[in-house]
Amino acid sequence: MSEIERAGDAHGQGPGTTLARGQGGVAEKFENPGLPEHRHRMGDTDPKAARRAERQVAILLVLSMIGSVLIVVSIIGVKYDGSFNQISLSTKAIGLSMFLSLFALGVGAVHWAKTLMPDDERIDYRHRQRGTTAERDQAVAILKEGTDESGIARRPLIRNTLIGAGVLFPIPAVFFFRDTGPLPGDDLSTTMWREGMYLTKDPEGGRIRASDLGLGSVVHVMPEGIEDQEEILNAKAKAAVLLMRLEPELLNPGSGREDWAVDGIVAYSKICTHMGCPVALYEQQTHHLLCPCHQSTFDVTRECKVIFGPAKRALPQLPIRVDAEGYLQAQSGFHEAVGPSFWERG
Structure with a gap:
């Protein structure tokens, strides 16, 4: 056994790993070991687990919708009387509602991606900035495939709650801008x-x-x-x-x-x-x-x-x-x- 092969065994490479030799017998690179065996998630093999994850995502998106509504309620529901207690109450209510809206929306999106979207390992090769017509058609096909894989079409519960959360999310911004009032002028x-x-x-x-x-x-x-x-x-x-x-x-x-x-x-x-x-x-x-x-x-x-x-x-x-x-x-x-x-x- 050569020194390089012994070095491979010493570092846990195993007998199946070989090193390319450079000048002076110095190792230059490893052979491509390939991808490890793919581990399927519960939602990939168990339909009940997939439906459970779908409901969890929907619940999180509903919580985001509730948070967006509570932001508006906090802005228009707390009447200012000039006291610091009222300002503190309004600020805390808006902050907690905004946290609920953003946190639930973010966690819901991450949970959706982690449990329901495909996680197969793929290799994307670089290409020119402007592709050929065939490549552009392929890009459109990939986008359509991504839409299908995301489950938007066949998971109406997530689709509808996502639309609801997306529609309600920017509404509090309207009240924030309105709450700034007119320019002070003179x-x-x-x-x-x-x-x-x-x-x-x-x-x-x-x-x-x-x-x-x-x-x-x-x-x-x-x-x-x-x-x-x-x-x-x-x-x-x-x-x-x-x-x-x-x-x-x-x-x-x-x-x-x-x-x-x-x-x-x-x-x-x-x-x-x-x-x-x-x-x-x-x-x-x-x-x-x-x-x-x-x-x-x-x-x-x-x-x-x-x-x-x-x-x-x-x-x-x-x-x-x-x-x-x-x-x-x-x-x-x-x-x-x-x-x-x-x-x-x-």
Whole structure:
């Protein structure tokens, strides 16, 4: 026995396996061992098992249909009253319903493929991108054969439930888009901020003294009295502000903004001008504000101009001042609309 044959036995190749020799007696490749013996599934040999699998697939598709209906019910059935509990309930109901719809549809499709569709091993040879007429006719024949093998024609229960699941599945998207409501128009141009309105801590409340803020401080603030607004969530979404204190010499205010800060304290809208996410990550060393959604980065020392990311507009600045007792007030409201810029502005 040669060294190569002994090596084959040592690696469990068996006496029937031979190796082609290259230069110097080095093995180059194995002979094609062929395909292993095909193992049939229960559904291939037992009609009862096939019918059982068919019913299981149908049940999963019906569950997907139920999930799609529940998404719509969750969207239109939960009425908002402005409370976080209602928002939490609606979000959980939509999420669970969407999970049921997607999960059942996916598992049903996988179970169908694993248990009922043919699993014979085949070899598909590559061919030119544009086949001949005969090859194209053959492709059509293969597609027809695949349709027959999938069982759509002879398994009406799966076919009908699949059609039902496919029809209902995209319907919730219509309600999702409708739920976004109309474009805000000029609504974001008007916030609750007015001249003389005090800055208060969010969410605990309480006015803020300029002397209470140390270098590097970051405070989330709201206008005083916002709790009395009827639509408090909408009011907060537009009026959210970040208050930061830097060394005064680091600031580079533009023309007309020289008095918008107080001893290095600046106030900027917290709503990203890209997609409206809350800009809440402050890098104290670089004086950059980062939006966690899409990584838009704003330079606080240069009027929060965009230095990185998809945002195209600086964060609007809120002019501030101090009263006789040292409390921070707004000089006026924002001079431009807050929030994202993906609609036309006047």
